[in-house]
Amino acid sequence: MKKGLHPLVMIALVAMVTLAGRALPTWTLSLATIAASNALIALGIVVLARTGNVSFGQGLFFAAGGYGVALIANTWGLTDAVAQVIVGAACGGLLGLVIGPLIARYSGIFFGMLTLALSMVFYGALVKSTALGGSDGFNVGRPSLFGMSFTDPREADFMLYAVSVIVTGFAGIAATILFRSEFGLASLAVRENNLRVEYLGLSANRIISINFLIAAIFAGASGAFALMAQRHIDPQFAYWTTSGEFVFVAVLAGNQSVAAVFVASMALELVRSFSNLYLPNTWQLVLGVFLLGVILFLPRGIGSLWIRDRHRRRHISATPPLTAERGAAP
Amino acid sequence: MNHFWRANRALIVASVAAMSLPVAAPASAQETFKLGIVTFLSGPAADSFGVPARNGAQFVIDQLNKGSVPSPYEKVGFGGMKIEPVIIDENGGATKQVQELRNLYQRDNVDVVLGYISSGDCLAVAPIAEELKKMLVLMDCGTPRIFEEAKYNYVFRTAAHATMDNVGLVRYMKAKNIKMDTLSAINQDYAWGQDSRADFVAAAQQLYPNVKVQTDLLPKFGAGQYGTEISALVGAGSDVVYSSLWGGDLQAFVLQSAPRGLPKRSQLVFSAADHVLPPLGDKMPDGTIIGARGSYGLMSQKSPLNDWLFRGYEAANGVYPVQAAYRITQSILGLKAAVEKAMSKNGGKKPSTDEMVAAMTGLEWPSPGGLIQMKLADGHQAIQPIAFSRTKYNPDLKRVDLIDIQYFAAECVNPPPGVKSIEWIKGGMQGAKCN
Numbered sequence: 049m050k051k052g053l054h055p056l057v058m059i060a061l062v063a064m065v066t067l068a069g070r071a072l073p074t075w076t077l078s079l080a081t082i083a084a085s086n087a088l089i090a091l092g093i094v095v096l097a098r099t100g101n102v103s104f105g106q107g108l109f110f111a112a113g114g115y116g117v118a119l120i121a122n123t124w125g126l127t128d129a130v131a132q133v134i135v136g137a138a139c140g141g142l143l144g145l146v147i148g149p150l151i152a153r154y155s156g157i158f159f160g161m162l163t164l165a166l167s168m169v170f171y172g173a174l175v176k177s178t179a180l181g182g183s184d185g186f187n188v189g190r191p192s193l194f195g196m197s198f199t200d201p202r203e204a205d206f207m208l209y210a211v212s213v214i215v216t217g218f219a220g221i222a223a224t225i226l227f228r229s230e231f232g233l234a235s236l237a238v239r240e241n242n243l244r245v246e247y248l249g250l251s252a253n254r255i256i257s258i259n260f261l262i263a264a265i266f267a268g269a270s271g272a273f274a275l276m277a278q279r280h281i282d283p284q285f286a287y288w289t290t291s292g293e294f295v296f297v298a299v300l301a302g303n304q305s306v307a308a309v310f311v312a313s314m315a316l317e318l319v320r321s322f323s324n325l326y327l328p329n330t331w332q333l334v335l336g337v338f339l340l341g342v343i344l345f346l347p348r349g350i351g352s353l354w355i356r357d358r359h360r361r362r363h364i365s366a367t368p369p370l371t372a373e374r375g376a377a378p
Numbered sequence: 379m380n381h382f383w384r385a386n387r388a389l390i391v392a393s394v395a396a397m398s399l400p401v402a403a404p405a406s407a408q409e410t411f412k413l414g415i416v417t418f419l420s421g422p423a424a425d426s427f428g429v430p431a432r433n434g435a436q437f438v439i440d441q442l443n444k445g446s447v448p449s450p451y452e453k454v455g456f457g458g459m460k461i462e463p464v465i466i467d468e469n470g471g472a473t474k475q476v477q478e479l480r481n482l483y484q485r486d487n488v489d490v491v492l493g494y495i496s497s498g499d500c501l502a503v504a505p506i507a508e509e510l511k512k513m514l515v516l517m518d519c520g521t522p523r524i525f526e527e528a529k530y531n532y533v534f535r536t537a538a539h540a541t542m543d544n545v546g547l548v549r550y551m552k553a554k555n556i557k558m559d560t561l562s563a564i565n566q567d568y569a570w571g572q573d574s575r576a577d578f579v580a581a582a583q584q585l586y587p588n589v590k591v592q593t594d595l596l597p598k599f600g601a602g603q604y605g606t607e608i609s610a611l612v613g614a615g616s617d618v619v620y621s622s623l624w625g626g627d628l629q630a631f632v633l634q635s636a637p638r639g640l641p642k643r644s645q646l647v648f649s650a651a652d653h654v655l656p657p658l659g660d661k662m663p664d665g666t667i668i669g670a671r672g673s674y675g676l677m678s679q680k681s682p683l684n685d686w687l688f689r690g691y692e693a694a695n696g697v698y699p700v701q702a703a704y705r706i707t708q709s710i711l712g713l714k715a716a717v718e719k720a721m722s723k724n725g726g727k728k729p730s731t732d733e734m735v736a737a738m739t740g741l742e743w744p745s746p747g748g749l750i751q752m753k754l755a756d757g758h759q760a761i762q763p764i765a766f767s768r769t770k771y772n773p774d775l776k777r778v779d780l781i782d783i784q785y786f787a788a789e790c791v792n793p794p795p796g797v798k799s800i801e802w803i804k805g806g807m808q809g810a811k812c813n
Contacts, residue, residue: 075484082477175568183568183599184498184521185472187505187528201510278476280502290471320474321481328467329419 055221062217069209077205078277079317084212085273087313088219090297092263092270095223097303098232099256100239101155105163106294108147108170109140109264111286113271115180118188118281129191129211133272140268141261148260152253155242167286174283185282188275212273219266220306226262227306235259267294300342302349312350411459411717411728413439414466414482416493417706421469422600426625426653427495427518427702432465433695434687434703438710439463441690447711448682450744456717459728464488468495472502479503483512490515490734492709495702497521497569504533513731513738517709518702520570522799525755532731534738536709536750537672538762540570541799542791543622543649544577545807547669549791550766550784551618552585556645556667559586562593562616564607564631566623571596574622574649580803592616600627608635612643619644628654636663652677653700655769655778662778666769672747673765674704676780684746708745708762715743751788754795761788787811 069077089106096103116139117132126132151162175183190197190204193211198204226232235255237245242252275281284290301312316338323334346352415435418428439461441447445454455461464486466478475494482488491507492515494500500519505528507514514533516524520540524533551558561582565571575594582589593614595607608631611619619640623631628651635641641663652670655662670677675698678684687707691699699707716738720729729737740757743750748763767780790812793802802808 073485075481078480079477082473178572181501181523181569182572184501184523187501190505190509204509274473278473278502279505280472280476282472282498282502284471284473284498287471317477321477324466324470324474324478325464325481325486328465331467332420 055225058217058221058224062214062221065217066210066213069206069213074202074205077202077209079321080314081205081208081212081273081277083314083317084209084216084310085270085277086294086297086317087310088212088216088273089267089270089294090301090313091216091219091223091306091309092266093294093298094301094303094306094309095226095266096256096259096263097298098227098235098239099259100242101159101256101260102295102298103163103260103263103291104160104288104295105165105167105291106263106267107286107288107291108163108167109143109267110271110274110290110294111167111170111174111281111283112143113137113140113268114275114281114285115139115174115271116268117272117275118186119180121188122186127189127192127197128195129193129208129276132191132276133211133215133269136272136275137265137269140271141265143268144261144264148257148264149253152256152260164288164291167291168288171283171286171288174286181282183283185280185284187280190279191276208273208276212277215269215273216310219269220310224306231255231258296339300339300350302346302351304348304355305351308349308351308353315350409459410462411456411490412462412464412486412488413710413713414464414486414488414491414493415706416466416468416475416478416482416491416499417702418469418495419465419467422625423495424469428468430653430700431493431495431517431702431706434691434699434706435463435465435710437691437694437703438687438707441686442710442714448686451683451711451714453714453718456714457721457726459717468493468499472498475499476502476506479506479514480510483507483510489513489731490713492713493517493706494519497523500524500535504528504530508532511731513734515709515713515738518705521573525759526798529756530758532735534712534752534758534760536712536752536760537705538760538764538788538792539799540574540671541577541793541803542761542764542786542788543669543671544574545581545803546764546786546791547578547620547647547649547667547766548581548585549786549812550669551647551667553784554667554782556618556647558582558589558618558645560590560592560614560616561618561620562595562611562614562644563591563620564595564597564604564611564623565621566599566601566627567596568599570624571599571622575620576800577803578620578622578649580800581807584803584806602627602630604631604634607631608638608640611635612638612640616644618647620647620649622649624650624653629658632658632663633661636661641666650701652780653702656697656700659776659778660771660773662769662771664768664770667766668769668780669764669766671701671764672704673763673785674747675700676778677765677767677783678704678747679765679785681744681746683744687746704745704747708743708747708750711745712738712741712743712750712760716741749788753788754792756795761792763788764791787813 113136117136238252245252297313301308319338323331417431418424490513495518497519500516508530516535522539565575593610647667649669651668652675720733720737750760753761765785767783769778770781772779794809
């Protein structure tokens with residue numbers, strides 16, 4: 049990918065999208081915040097998927113980040129948005145650091161099922177903890193930024209939008225750089241043949257663990273955003289349908305383009321919202337048809353719309369679509 | 379290949395553009411009142427609560443727009459303005475609900491949002507409405523935490539919270555001299571089940587100081603199979619078996635426990651079971667004590683307003699109305715009363731959010747289920763009377779009738795202002811006015 053976008057161009061893109069928020073109608077701001085937050089966690093799944101493993105339990109780190117931030121916010125009054133993102137990322141990362149090396153020894157369906165199981169264990173524990181509001185969860189106050197608090201709803205929404213787009217954008221840039229790096233290419237090699245990677249003197253387990261840790265950090269930060277956007281947390285954050293939705297975003301996006309993850313996430317939120325408004329009785333059907341449509345007509349994800357043919361030919365052996373991965377797993 | 383991509387891209391661009399167009403709002407805002415309604419249209423709560431609530435809302439709004447509701451609600455719509463409902467599905471979790479609430483206010487420009495059945499959703503959406511300074515009317519959800527843990531100006535709940543369901547139930551048992559030396563319980567393992575269980579046990583310990591809790595089961599939500607639990611309950615053989623199960627779970631439990639003889643061994647008491655009577659029919663054991671979270675359905679008291687709802691709803695939907703239909707009706711009628719009160723003060727203009735909020739605070743209005751009074755949480759949380767009864771199958775009408783109905787005044791079963799529910803129960807329910 050020697051002719052890819054220069055990182056400076058990508059930074060300019062992020063700045064542009066952030067400023068575009070000034071012109072967007074208010075309702076799209078919070079929608080975009082959620083979409084950016086989902087994109088961040090889906091990006092983590094894409095990072096991990098490059099090693100050939102799909103996590104069906106990212107809800108675990110998502111909830112860990114969310115609950116960590118919520119508890120710290122309610123106990124010590126930490127309301128700063130940037131600090132909350134860091135706390136969320138740290139909570140997710142710490143958990144990833146513990147779980148990653150243990151789980152890296154498994155692959156394929158065993159890997160997926162174990163991540164799913166761990167997230168559901170956490171879900172079960174949260175539902176039981178009445179001190180944390182049980183299944184109803186609890187509320188947190190609104191976030192501030194660098195000592196400024198925002199009382200005007202539009203300004204508050206824009207602040208969150210800006211922080212989430214910038215953080216997710218930089219995570220995307222970091223991921224792009226990572227994908228092009230030696231480590232990123234070694235991750236792809238692990239997916240192709242981890243035995244050969246071992247013979248090259250690299251530890252496949254270590255590579256998977258590090259990718260897992262990155263995914264966990266992204267998921268924790270994403271949990272912090274989701275919490276800030278909705279000011280409420282409940283065990284649903286760790287439920288398997290939540291995790292499944294993130295995998296869907298990753299499938300929709302495909303793993304050819306980082307930008308596709310953002311586009312896919314936004315498209316999913318828009319389709320969901322409008323189908324719920326116009327077809328309140330059958331919105332799930334619309335969502336399902338949309339997903340099926342993308343899988344049927346764009347089997348390599350939304351990213352294949354703008355990643356050209358020659359590009360694809362080069363990568364065709366290296367990156368089979370995530371859908372095939374999922375198809376093969378069960 | 380290239381053509382395919384181009385066509386495809388054009389399609390995507392077009393659909394994105396179509397989606398980002400603002401949804402056209404009707405121009406003559408003076409003539410209509412846009413009401414966002416959120417209720418379960420899918421998921422486990424749809425059948426029991428969500429769809430009856432939707433049907434109730436459609437019936438009431440239809441009748442209001444025609445001006446055919448009895449006194450004191452004869453005026454067309456809300457003070458002459460036709461009501462334009464926007465109904466969305468509550469299923470999908472709190473994250474989605476928060477987003478959809480914003481969309482309703484900011485994109486669809488609804489005047490008021492009314493609805494919500496799940497306590498988790500109520501807790502999540504209340505602070506958002508407060509921040510946006512938009513009026514939100516919660517119509518059902520059980521948890522008392524909403525106004526006990528926070529203070530809201532723009533949020534109202536037009537139904538009593540879950541405390542009265544269990545306090546009233548224990549009072550009914552005491553009034554009917556039900557023996558309860560030993561007690562077993564089966565509740566779902568999520569907030570509603572856990573809280574209901576805590577309330578019931580606390581209230582039972584007040585009125586039955588010697589009661590012993592024997593088997594205390596918390597199967598998971600949506601379990602559907604209760605073989606082991608029923609064995610444990612039959613084995614314990616307590617005087618009373620209490621449950622806050624609802625919907626499909628409650629039906630499964632009743633169907634599975636009857637052949638095992640549980641209803642003969644123990645007195646079954648269900649805190650919220652009226653909505654399973656139509657589907658269960660003669661499978662519901664006679665003599666079961668049930669509540670309906672208000673004086674609703676077959677337990678409702680005769681009044682012109684109640685006859686209008688009961689008969690009209692039955693004619694429209696082929697089944698008589700149960701708790702959810704009553705709750706959304708009392709909610710819409712309360713909002714109508716508030717809007718019209720505000721209009722009488724501002725000279726008949728369409729009231730602003732602040733005017734509606736001021737009018738609704740502390741309001742009282744008659745509903746098919748009795749008088750609703752916004753007495754708690756500085757006039758934001760309603761209290762209402764409640765009824766309990768025993769089941770008796772009526773083979774002529776092929777439906778479960780309710781006998782031994784007893785009503786409890788709102789102030790007998792709800793805590794006074796400023797006291798947390800569970801502390802009120804544990805403190806001996808001080809200040810209750812039970813005639």
